[in-house]
Amino acid sequence: MRAAVLHETGQEKLEVHEGVRLPETGPGKVRVRLRAASLCHSDLSAMSGVLPQPAPFVPGHEGAGEVTELGEGVAETFGLAVGDHVVICWMPPCGICPNCRRGEGNLCLSGFANMGTPGYHHDGTDIFGFSGTGTFAEESVVAAGCAVKLPDDVPFEVAALIGCGVTTGVGAAIHTAKVVPGSSVVVFGCGGVGIATIQGARVAGAAQIIAVDPVASRREWALRFGATEAVAPEGLAEVQQRLTGGEGFDYAFEVVGRSATVRAAYDATRRGGALVVVGAGAMDDMAQFNMFELFFNEKRILPSLYGGSDVLRGYRTVIDLWRAGRLDLEGMITHHVRLEGVNDAVQQMRSGEALRTVIDL
The missing domain is CATH 3.40.50.720 (NAD(P)-binding Rossmann-like Domain)
Known part of the structure; x- marks a missing residue:
């Protein structure tokens, strides 16, 4: 598959590589075919070194797509099935830590465990996904908690925005x-x-x-x-x-x-x-x-971290307000910026059939 990769922190241009490989979809993991991704300023901060992120890595932590493969135990524990539409959650709540029990799932630290394991491999090199995800790729294998099931009426492009910035x-x-x-x-x-x-x-x-x-x-x-x-x-x-x-x-x-x-x-x-x-x-x-x-x-x-509330509650709030016509998320999809290197990669990724839409905000 293809993915956009930043090889060195501080590098200005992303390189789009063919033949990028994913790890096996092991226990507690989900394979997702990404259909939309958006660019958050945090991705740029990671690329420049303002936010800590080992390189090389695939940027992107906002995205949505379809489940194509489930690891052992995922269906029973998370209720996911092949074909489900999901939004990528870059810092998923575990549900059992003290923060989660207080209803502060946005402060759950369990998601950091996902960030230290390479999620991609290319040309003999292990490649990380930003924040344990990396949505500037045609596919990704993520921890099951990072794949949150979407209602069928939410378009992938809208869902990608909900994954971080809008929430x-x-x-x-x-x-x-x-x-x-x-x-x-x-x-x-x-x-x-x-x-x-x-x-x-x-x-x-x-x-x-x-x-x-x-x-x-x-x-x-x-x-x-x-x-x-x-x-x-x-x-x-x-x-x-x-x-x-x-x-x-x-x-x-x-x-x-x-x-x-x-x-x-x-x-x-x-x-x-x-x-x-x-x-x-x-x-x-x-x-x-x-x-x-x-x-x-x-x-x-x-x-205010990730919306200052339990993440899943935050997603539901945004979706309900969008359905009611109180939030204009479709309008935000056309809010483009021009970023040398990043925009080049966006255009290359858009040309593929798997990742239909990359939204650059």
């Missing part, structure tokens, strides 16, 4: 922040996850949703998906003064993953408001706050 962004607004109807929101970063955050804030009933992004085309998309205003970073001060009298917003979402934007989002939050950190950043990028402002301003700092 993360919508969940940050609904589950982590618990945005209150009539409140004010500012979102820093309007990529795929930022757009999902904006949609989540709109669904929750926010009256004012300000999108902040230096890229004009992203600001235009933010307005389409529910932002009431969209500004470049240098325009935020005027909007904050005009809408809040300079006090700041009830909720600020940082969807970039950098200490500088975390600081800017904190400063844009009103006293007693909430800063929600959604972006995945580097371990050596330190955000700084002084002890007096943390105490005196009483701004809540809320990290």
Whole structure:
């Protein structure tokens, strides 16, 4: 089969290889023919080295497809069957650890066990799949918990978005922040996850949703998906003064993953408001706050991992809102970016019959 491979961390171009082999579908494993995959910024962060990921590896952790083979015990334990449509879950909850028993399946660490085993082999070299998955391939063998059964009415392209970015962004607004109807929101970063955050804030009933992004085309998309205003970073001060009298917003979402934007989002939050950190950043990028402002301003700092809720609950929430017409996921499929090297690989993978659609967000 074919797969897009990053051979060295920091390399700018993906290479699409023929003849990539998969391991056997052993006990507790599932073989999936991928039908759609989407590109999350976390994939780019892994490629650049911001997020830890051994190379060589197949990027991609958002995807959906069909089950083609089951390992021993999978049918009985997970209720999967050949032909089932599934969404790939890059960090599946185990259901039995303390985090899962508290209903915090997004904090389950069992999925990390999947990340240390190579998932592909080519030309004498073992190749990892990003986050234990690797969806920029025509097929993949994953742990059974990574293959979550989909309702038949969910298209593969929509399901690929649900696998991470949409669940993360919508969940940050609904589950982590618990945005209150009539409140004010500012979102820093309007990529795929930022757009999902904006949609989540709109669904929750926010009256004012300000999108902040230096890229004009992203600001235009933010307005389409529910932002009431969209500004470049240098325009935020005027909007904050005009809408809040300079006090700041009830909720600020940082969807970039950098200490500088975390600081800017904190400063844009009103006293007693909430800063929600959604972006995945580097371990050596330190955000700084002084002890007096943390105490005196009483701004809540809320990290949000994978939607801030049990992952499977998050999937169900997004699917139900999409069915009800409250989330526009089809519209997000056409939100393209131009990334040298990555886009070349996307076009090559699209030309295949097995992987019909690769969505680049």
